[in-house]
Amino acid sequence: MSKKINILAPAKGQVLALNKVNDEVFSSGIMGEGFGLEPLEGTIYAPVSGIITMVADSKHAIGIKTEDELEVLVHMGIDTVGLNGEGFEVFVKQGDKVAAGQKIATMSLETIKLHNLATTVMVIVTNSTAKLEGLDLEEVETNEKASVAAAYVKSAVVxxxxxxxxxxxxxxxxxxxxxxxxxxxxxxxxxxxxxxxxxxxxxxxxxxxxxxxxxxxxxxxxxxxxxxxxxxxxxxxxxxxxxxxxxNDEAEEETSESKGISGAFNQLIGIITGSMSPVVGVIAASGIIKGILALLTLPQLGNLLNVKSEMYITISAMADAAFFFLPILVGFSAAKRLGGNPITVAVIGGFLTYPQMIAWGKAFKDIFVIGNVHFQFLNYTYSIFPMILAAWFAKKLEDYLKKILPSFLQMIFIPMFTILVVSSITLLITGPVIQGLANGIADLINVVVHSSGWIGGLIIGGFYQLLVIFGLHWGVVPLVAQQIAGSGESALNAIISVTMVSQGAAVLAAAIKTRKNDLKSLGIAAAISAFCGVTEPAIYGINLRYRKVFVSGLIGSAVGGFITGLMHGSMYGFTGSLIGFSSFFNPKHATDLTSFYAFLFSSIAAILVSFILTWVWGYNDSMAQGKKVEKRKLNK
The missing domain is CATH 3.30.1360.60 (Glucose permease domain IIB)
Structure with a gap:
């Protein structure tokens, strides 16, 4: 990416390409890119806007620095430094601000010619190497202050x-x-x-x-x-x-793209993404902590930590907090995404996780009974979907109340009515329905993945990363969180984990094999990211651009998923890939290492298959990189 800056003619005359200037220092480009001008008149104008950084004692040269930090030198005549200011008059001083086209000096063409010197005016970008991608130039006879060149400034993103x-x-x-x-x-x-x-x-x-x-x-x-x-x-x-x-964009007008089934699905994915993405990090971190705690209680390691000790209980509480108060976190995040009041929705989440509500929920205490229908309290700790719906209801109710309530009543009564109404609806209707469906779907997926064994592992492992390409994996993330929150484990997440490992191994193979320095550094960084559970840098940076690398990763993850399913591996935390190894220790049965062995064998297989396939088939330096455009070629 480059920014275009127009450079004006400093005087009336004929513009020359740099290599046509009769001076080796300038024409060779040693001083930087730019152009010359054979002046017809002696009045000199600023070619760019900026700050005057230098006025030569001999008055023959003036430096200007633009806001984009281009250092532009206006050099009047060639070898005119020996005139010691004779024939020159300067109207600016160091530190002055000048605008492009502003008169900055005069030069006597007759005086310079009397000394047998060239009158050529040079405009040079002296820091071209650092700042310019290129310079377009028109070799024309022009009036002063006319645009004759375009400098393309490198993007200062690094x-x-x-x-x-x-x-x-x-x-x-x-x-x-x-x-x-x-x-x-x-x-x-x-x-x-x-x-x-x-x-x-x-x-x-x-x-x-x-x-x-x-x-x-x-x-x-x-x-x-x-x-x-x-x-x-x-x-x-x-x-x-x-x-x-x-x-948020909930209040936007409907467009044709937002209507219909496709539009509704896109909006749903957007809401889930916006609600869950800020929360995923703390869930992942909490899962790692819980896994490490389980590791430290293994008898094979000498029970380094006692589950009844104050330290274990304290650290366990730190890890459990994110899951226990998940309704508050998700509610706050969802309200921000939807444009509602995050504090109000967080209070609703706090109500659902209030100790007395939890106690009644665990006992399935009746709220009231109508005929044979029992309305019961439920335990909403670890829940996600009821709070996303609650945030949506809260937003709609807040918007309605703002229309009907006087402004002086809104600050108190909008939160009051919203908390009372939405909490009641969630408690009596939407909460039990949504939570029941979410738990049922999550449990069903767990059962299907467990029972399908190697078939489920092979299919999910082979195709999951395709969802990542389109961002559709965010529809799966809440289900995984719901599984871990509800049953304490996720067989689906165990398979997803190995897909991250395989894409990391594929990009690592390409990085090691290539002799291209930029590809090597990008590949190594992307591999580390994938092994830490984030595959997008690997997928978009290299793997999809050299599609055989991506396919090699898919084949490796299919093999890894096959082994995970065959061994009925499961995860007890959220964080996957290699960094999530501790999530495969069962915190309830520390001696059960089945899932850890499944992780170990499937990860090794995925790494070997993906790496070897990429090395021998998926990548070589003669392959053309797909899709990403080359930098624009500019005339120098």
């Missing part, structure tokens, strides 16, 4: 070897069509998910070719910019530059 998030945010905003084209923005683990008014205004090719952007995806009714592990920092930078932007 600074001192690290991403400059503010600069990257500017590039992204500009190339999704500008601020006016953005309706909403949320993010998941690796992607910025924009709601755009017109996706045709977005510049896919420029974004794909920007440092810090892995790829661009059109899916789920969203314009998705794949960033990778640094997505949160980039999201914060974008939101800082768009203070009036909401991170």
């Amino acid at each position: 600074k001192d070897g690290k991403l400059d998030y503010d600069a990257l945010a500017d590039v992204i905003i500009e190339n999704v069509g500008g601020e006016d084209n953005i309706k909403s923005l949320i993010h998941c683990i690796t992607r910025l998910r924009f709601g755009l008014k017109d996706e045709q205004k977005a510049n896919d090719e420029v974004l794909q070719d920007t440092d810090g952007v892995i790829d661009v995806i059109h899916a789920s009714g969203q314009y998705q910019v794949v960033i990778g592990n640094e997505v949160t920092a980039v999201y914060d930078a974008v939101m800082k530059k768009l203070p009036n932007l909401s991170d």
Whole structure:
């Protein structure tokens, strides 16, 4: 990605390409890229806007620094330093601000010619190597202050070897069509998910070719910019530059794309994504802690930690907190996504996890009975879907109350009515129905995966990462969380885990095999990310661009899924891939290592199959990289 800056003619005259200038220092490009001009008149104008950084004592040269940090030198005549200022008059001083086209100096063409010197005016970008991708030039006879060249400034998204998030945010905003084209923005683990008014205004090719952007995806009714592990920092930078932007799009007008079954499905995925993505990190971290605790209680390791000790109970409480109070976390997150009041919905979640409510829920105490219908309390700790629906109801009710209540009553009575009404509806109707369905579906999937054994493992392992390409895996994430929350384990997640390992092994093979330095560094970083449970950098950065690498990963994960299913492996935590090894220890039966062995054997198989296939078939340096565009070639 580059930014175009127009450079004006500093005087009236004939513009010359740099290599036609009669001076070896300038024409060779040693000083930098630029152009010459044979002046017809002696008045000199600023070719760019900026700050005057230098005025030579001999008055023959002036330096200007633009806001994009281009350092532009205006050099009047060749070898004119020896005139010691004779024939020159300068109207600016160091530190002055100048606008492009502003008069900055005069030079006496007659005086210079009397000394047998060339009058050529040079305009040189002295920091071209660091700042320019190229320079377009028109060799024409021109008037002063006319645009004769275009400098393409390198995007400043990398600074001192690290991403400059503010600069990257500017590039992204500009190339999704500008601020006016953005309706909403949320993010998941690796992607910025924009709601755009017109996706045709977005510049896919420029974004794909920007440092810090892995790829661009059109899916789920969203314009998705794949960033990778640094997505949160980039999201914060974008939101800082768009203070009036909401991170919800629930109140947007319906478009033709949002109607119908497809539109409803896209909206549902968007709501689930926005509700769950901020919560996934703490669930994953909690799962790792619980797995490590289970590991430390293994008799094979000498019972390093006693399950009845204060330390175990304290650390276990830290891990359990995210699951126990999941309704509060999901409710808060869902309300933000939908544009409601997050605090109000968090209070509703707090009501569902209130100790007395939990005690009555565990005992299935009757709230009241109508005929033969018993309305009972349920235990809503660890629940997800009831709170997403509660957040939606709360948003609708808040909007209605804002229309009918006077403004001076809204601050107190909107939260009051919302808490009373939505809590009651959730407790009596939607909670039991949604929770019952969610638990039933989650348990059914667990049973099917367990019972199908190697068949389920082979199919899910072979195809799961295809869902990641389109962002549809977010429809599976809540089900996995529901399984772990409800039954304490997820056979589905055990298979999903090995798909991450295989994509990491495939990209690692490509990184080790290649002699391309940029591909090697990207591949190693992407492999580490995949082994830590995030495969998007591997998939979009390399594997999909060299499709055989991706297919090699799918074959490896099919083999790994086959072994996991054959051994009936299961997971007891959320975090997958190699970093999630501790999630395969059963916290309730520390001596049962069946799932850990399933993880170990399936991961080894997936790594070997994916790595070897990629090495011998999936990748070589002669392969053409797909989809991502080359940088624009500019005239020098």
